[in-house]
Amino acid sequence: MNNEMIFLPVLANILLVFGIYAYMGKAKSRAVKQGSVDKKVAALNSKAWPENVVKISNNLDNQFESPILFYVLSIVYYLTNNVTDILILTMAVYVITRYLHSYVHMTSNYVPYRFKLFVLGVLILLGSSVWLAIKIITQ
Template identity: 40%
Template sequence: MDAHLILWPVFAQILLTLLMYLVLAARKAKAIRDKAVDRQQVALDNRLWPEDTVKVSNNIANQFEAPVLFYALCLAFLGLNAVSAVALFLASLFVLSRYLHAWVHTHSNHVPTRLRLFLVGYLILLVMLGVLGWELAIR
């Protein structure tokens, strides 16, 4: 299998983060246009933005937590030339879980659903780590 295929899920995860920045910019622009915020105050305290804006801001922070481990794992698979169909499937599934998590986080923000989606991603990372560990052990 072409090891570089693992970069497609990485690309998709980076795209999600960048898309969240665009959503944040749009929501902030709307809040300013609607005069829903005092620019001086929100410059000092992010929590003063409207709730729909804070949801996106919080989600962006999430994109620099568990996904950092995902990036490290993908780069390790690539560096070891250990990309397999299993690793590629798990990486793609992780990214799908992150897109779903971002959707829930920035819309309904239903915490039990968000938690389930987070746990799915977390478990996928654990399995990816196990697969990587196996690859290291057999080399």
């Protein structure tokens, strides 16, 4: 097993964040060009942007919540030499939940779907955390 493979899901999640930044930049630029935002107010209040921009901004904020646990877990698994094919697959599924969560958040923002995706991702992280604790304790 190549331990470095754990960083493929990490890089995929990082690409999601950069994609959201680009999408938000495009949405903000469009809002400014259309005159649908007061730039002076929006400079001090992120909620002053049109709804579509606020949804993107809120989703970007979400990328620095539970994904931090994902990044830390990935590094700890790597450093403790506990990376397995199943772990990589599990972390890839976590990243897929983040992509789907972002899609729902930035489009329909239908909370029941968004919440289910969030919970699935958090449960994956919880399970991965418990599994790592067991591996470290029993080594």
